[in-house]
Amino acid sequence: MMFTRFAPSPTGYLHLGHAFAALTAFDAARIAGGGFLLRIEDLDSARARTAFEDAIKADLKWLGLEWEEPVLRQSQRADAYAQAIAKLDAMGVVYPCFCTRKEIAEEVARSVEAPHQIALGPEGALYPGTCRKLTKDAQRARMQSEPHALRLDVGKAAQMAGRLHFEERGAGPNGEHGAINCKPDLFGDIVLARKEMPAAYHLAVVVDDAFQGVTLVTRGNDLFAASHVQRLLQALLGLPAPAYAHHRLILDANGRKFSKRDQAVTLHSLRDAGVEPEEIRRRLDLTPPV
Numbered sequence: 001m002m003f004t005r006f007a008p009s010p011t012g013y014l015h016l017g018h019a020f021a022a023l024t025a026f027d028a029a030r031i032a033g034g035g036f037l038l039r040i041e042d043l044d045s046a047r048a049r050t051a052f053e054d055a056i057k058a059d060l061k062w063l064g065l066e067w068e069e070p071v072l073r074q075s076q077r078a079d080a081y082a083q084a085i086a087k088l089d090a091m092g093v094v095y096p097c098f099c100t101r102k103e104i105a106e107e108v109a110r111s112v113e114a115p116h117q118i119a120l121g122p123e124g125a126l127y128p129g130t131c132r133k134l135t136k137d138a139q140r141a142r143m144q145s146e147p148h149a150l151r152l153d154v155g156k157a158a159q160m161a162g163r164l165h166f167e168e169r170g171a172g173p174n175g176e177h178g179a180i181n182c183k184p185d186l187f188g189d190i191v192l193a194r195k196e197m198p199a200a201y202h203l204a205v206v207v208d209d210a211f212q213g214v215t216l217v218t219r220g221n222d223l224f225a226a227s228h229v230q231r232l233l234q235a236l237l238g239l240p241a242p243a244y245a246h247h248r249l250i251l252d253a254n255g256r257k258f259s260k261r262d263q264a265v266t267l268h269s270l271r272d273a274g275v276e277p278e279e280i281r282r283r284l285d286l287t288p289p290v
């Protein structure tokens, strides 16, 4: 049976872009006679608010969406993330990183003088790997007293996992479709967890998609690149690989993604202005499944 999901962060009101993502996931499940799941990605405790969580559910109900219970909240999943990290650690592909953001920026700036050394990823310069080179003794000593993040040694991990691909049923930003060969090192040595956060985005998504039994991940094609490293984590953790259907992004008049600051297009304000849910579907060019 097919299971899809919508996984918003409760850091603001939903806007038209979220409505498109949620309706796309819901419709895909409906058409296949499957189930639609909801996951609240509230790991960023500084920004997540339960009031937004309630507003998200109210907006989704207003749109006519129904989801399977229970709703999964990432803030309740620290043990599952810790287990996954312990498994990766036992494989020897995790290392502690003591670098601050400032130190990383300085290191990257220094290597501008030797441009062949700077690797660029979808989000800018990649972590230069400074702490990967620390000895085990140095790691242990510093872990006693210094705050640190945990990173994946992606080179080693990719070698262990061998060749991987993921199945794209929608389209990536450049029309990618079908069996996609993974480039797991696109984001470099990703952060798996931070001192104040039990799991970073990629790890939490992979662990939770498997836990919830998601078989088709539908999401915006701005996350297409993320699927490469997420597939690697699935392989390392021995989790099933869902299929993917990345979709177009809903852009504003300036061709930019809506942000949480665009109050005018929140579902909340559209509803207050008397817009009907059918009109939202029309605006998004999404016909309801029959």
Ligand code: GLU
Pocket (backbone or CB within 6 Å): 007, 008, 009, 041, 205, 218, 219, 223
């Ligand atoms: N929480 C993410 C977002 O709001 C979506 C995660 C995902 O679909 O993988 O963009």
